[in-house]
Amino acid sequence: xxxxxxxxxxxxxxxxxxxxxxxxxxxxxxxxxxxxxxxxxxxxxxxxxxxxxxxxxxxxxxxxxxxxxxxxxxxxxxxxxxxxxxxxxxxxxxxxxxxxxxxxxxxxxxxxxxxxxxxxxxxxxxxxxxxxxxxxxxxxxxxxxxxxxxxxxxxxxxxxxxxxxxxxxxxxxxxxxxxxxxxxxxxxxxxxxxxxxxxxxxxxxxxxxxxxxxxxxxxxxxxxxxxxxxxxxxxxxxxx
Amino acid sequence: xxxxxxxxxxxxxxxxxxxxxxxxxxxxxxxxxxxxxxxxxxxxxxxxxxxxxxxxxxxxxxxxxxxxxxxxxxxxxxxxxxxxxxxxxxxxxxxxxxxxxxxxxxxxxxxxxxxxxxxxxxxxxxxxxxxxxxxxxxxxxxxxxxxxxxxxxxxxxxxxxxxxxxxxxxxxxxxxxxxxxxxxxxxxxxxxxxxxxxxxxxxxxxxxxxxxxxxxxxxxxxxxxxxxxxxxxxxxxxxxxxxxxxxxxxxxxxxxxxxxxxxxxxxxxxxxxxxxxxxxxxxxxxxxxxxxxxxxxxxxxxxxxxxxxxxxxxxxxxxxxxxxxxxxxxxxxxxxxxxxxxxxxxxxxxxxxxxxxxxxxxxxxxxxxxxxxxxxxxxxxxxxxxxxxxxxxxxxxxxxxxxxxxxxx
Numbered sequence: 138x139x140x141x142x143x144x145x146x147x148x149x150x151x152x153x154x155x156x157x158x159x160x161x162x163x164x165x166x167x168x169x170x171x172x173x174x175x176x177x178x179x180x181x182x183x184x185x186x187x188x189x190x191x192x193x194x195x196x197x198x199x200x201x202x203x204x205x206x207x208x209x210x211x212x213x214x215x216x217x218x219x220x221x222x223x224x225x226x227x228x229x230x231x232x233x234x235x236x237x238x239x240x241x242x243x244x245x246x247x248x249x250x251x252x253x254x255x256x257x258x259x260x261x262x263x264x265x266x267x268x269x270x271x272x273x274x275x276x277x278x279x280x281x282x283x284x285x286x287x288x289x290x291x292x293x294x295x296x297x298x299x300x301x302x303x304x305x306x307x308x309x310x311x312x313x314x315x316x317x318x319x320x321x322x323x324x325x326x327x328x329x330x331x332x333x334x335x336x337x338x339x340x341x342x343x344x345x346x347x348x349x350x351x352x353x354x355x356x357x358x359x360x361x362x363x364x365x366x367x368x369x370x371x372x373x374x375x376x377x
Numbered sequence: 378x379x380x381x382x383x384x385x386x387x388x389x390x391x392x393x394x395x396x397x398x399x400x401x402x403x404x405x406x407x408x409x410x411x412x413x414x415x416x417x418x419x420x421x422x423x424x425x426x427x428x429x430x431x432x433x434x435x436x437x438x439x440x441x442x443x444x445x446x447x448x449x450x451x452x453x454x455x456x457x458x459x460x461x462x463x464x465x466x467x468x469x470x471x472x473x474x475x476x477x478x479x480x481x482x483x484x485x486x487x488x489x490x491x492x493x494x495x496x497x498x499x500x501x502x503x504x505x506x507x508x509x510x511x512x513x514x515x516x517x518x519x520x521x522x523x524x525x526x527x528x529x530x531x532x533x534x535x536x537x538x539x540x541x542x543x544x545x546x547x548x549x550x551x552x553x554x555x556x557x558x559x560x561x562x563x564x565x566x567x568x569x570x571x572x573x574x575x576x577x578x579x580x581x582x583x584x585x586x587x588x589x590x591x592x593x594x595x596x597x598x599x600x601x602x603x604x605x606x607x608x609x610x611x612x613x614x615x616x617x618x619x620x621x622x623x624x625x626x627x628x629x630x631x632x633x634x635x636x637x638x639x640x641x642x643x644x645x646x647x648x649x650x651x652x653x654x655x656x657x658x659x660x661x662x663x664x665x666x667x668x669x670x671x672x673x674x675x676x677x678x679x680x681x682x683x684x685x686x687x688x689x690x691x692x693x694x695x696x697x698x699x700x701x702x703x704x705x706x707x708x709x710x711x712x713x714x715x716x717x718x719x720x721x722x723x724x725x726x727x728x729x730x731x732x733x734x735x736x737x738x739x740x741x742x743x744x745x746x747x748x749x750x751x752x753x754x755x756x757x758x759x760x761x762x763x764x765x766x767x768x769x770x771x772x773x774x775x776x777x778x779x780x781x782x783x784x785x786x
Contacts, residue, residue, distance in 0.1 A: 215705045222702065235695060249384055
């Protein structure tokens with residue numbers, strides 16, 4: 138399998154007043170296509186910074202980051218925006234949907250910035266919503282949807298551009314256990330469909346869905362191991 | 378690239394209308410600044426248009442191809458004491474011009490005074506009696522409405538006939554045909570041979586209360602032969618006006634025996650002098666008026682900028698989401714510029730809708746109409762105000778760091 142993410146000796150330094158904080162202190166990680174990886178760590182461990190760098194939302198102070206063999210560690214803001222648009226699908230803890238737009242428009246958004254024509258946009262967005270079981274909720278606004286439904290809209294938005302990786306930051310953090318399981322089931326299915334999934338969480342129980350867990354502490358990779366006994370939930374199409 | 382931009386613009390418009398709808402009260406108040414600005418600027422524009430129209434319709438009464446040989450210039454820098462001792466312009470000068478001018482189509486002496494006019498029991502006080510010759514009507518480029526103008530024979534013979542202005546005809550002969558009636562000018566009687574077409578007013582003076590009599594009759598009755606006249610010369614064509622003016626000047630200098638180095642002691646006036654003077658004054662009035670009203674538009678623009686800053690801060694999270702999803706700086710910049718421009722354009726349109734009936738009220742005082750150019754300029758200016766005042770907030774939005782923006786609550 139080809140390497141999607143190659144991080145080599147990544148450092149991130151924040152200067153706060155006269156103290157320097159090493160949020161990341163030499164991280165080297167490689168993630169291959171169709172892997173299902175969880176990144177774990179307590180708060181302050183640097184896992185958020187790592188996620189931001191993997192997601193091309195932030196650039197490292199030093200080190201090499203190859204994304205699909207392209208060096209993104211020295212790209213400018215607009216080039217990074219393009220990578221995020223084409224290659225990365227984000228799923229956030231707080232869903233981060235546009236409150237004034239309906240599901241369809243929210244899912245269309247990456248395609249709008251990707252320059253996809255209006256007709257294709259509608260078709261692809263509909264397909265993505267159907268895939269997450271929200272075919273019937275296309276014209277509902279976020280405040281008309283339940284938490285689980287909102288997160289599924291967010292997953293559809295992450296999928297719609299057919300990205301190289303799906304980057305989920307505590308995707309179940311704002312959901313109850315049952316709904317959280319539903320979302321995890323959805324990720325399971327996406328993984329089976331061939332997607333590469335990177336899950337950032339601090340809950341062991343969620344991380345165990347992944348095939349591989351990378352533990353981060355004090356800006357370093359503490360542990361990187363395969364999961365022996367995977368927890369598996371089957372995806373059940375939501376009864377919408 | 379172009380389709381990308383179009384998509385951006387379309388998305389920008391959708392967001393703009395969503396934002397305006399979501400903050401109705403705020404949008405109304407912000408727009409109000411632009412509305413007031415556009416109303417005052419367009420009304421000022423309309424008033425200036427009215428001034429121009431009034432002037433132009435006045436100026437049209439005196440032909441553009443006519444030169445006026447007169448004692449004093451209409452406008453100029455000469456001091457009054459240099460002018461007051463000038464010699465009168467006489468009939469002999471008119472004859473000299475008639476003899477030698479090659480670029481003159483008509484040469485008409487014109488002079489006038491105020492007299493009382495009587496017909497039966499009706500009296501018009503202080504009507505203007507104009508002494509002139511048969512070519513007057515061609516020089517001025519108008520025509521009679523009834524009867525005919527003075528004939529060459531009547532002029533040279535000094536016959537007691539007259540042609541009356543349309544207002545005189547209406548007042549004196551409301552229900553009769555004026556032709557052949559006898560008017561009393563001062564103490565002498567004159568037979569009416571024609572009625573002039575309605576001409577309207579020039580610089581606030583109506584041209585329709587004049588009475589035209591043969592100039593040799595005029596000299597006999599009202600003024601001495603030695604008194605001064607104006608000489609109106611119609612050039613053969615508008616193109617030859619400057620040459621005709623030079624020729625006239627030469628003839629006049631020769632006739633008045635002015636030595637080669639001497640200054641002209643007469644003036645050759647033309648419409649252009651008035652136009653120049655008016656344009657200077659009118660231009661200043663327009664500039665000052667538009668500047669003062671423009672200030673209110675400027676204040677409106679500051680309001681827009683203020684509200685756009687608030688809008689950007691409020692929507693930091695939204696900007697973060699859009700950036701995370703891959704919106705380039707350009708798209709974010711454009712989004713907020715379009716929002717500001719849309720608010721301003723709506724303000725501009727509302728402003729025009731309010732200004733239009735108000736311009737009809739102005740029209741009652743000063744005949745005018747809101748020029749189409751003002752409408753377009755107003756819309757253009759409102760978009761421009763939006764873009765300019767929206768730029769700084771939009772630029773700030775486009776520069777937000779996605780990580781910080783996403784974290785913003």
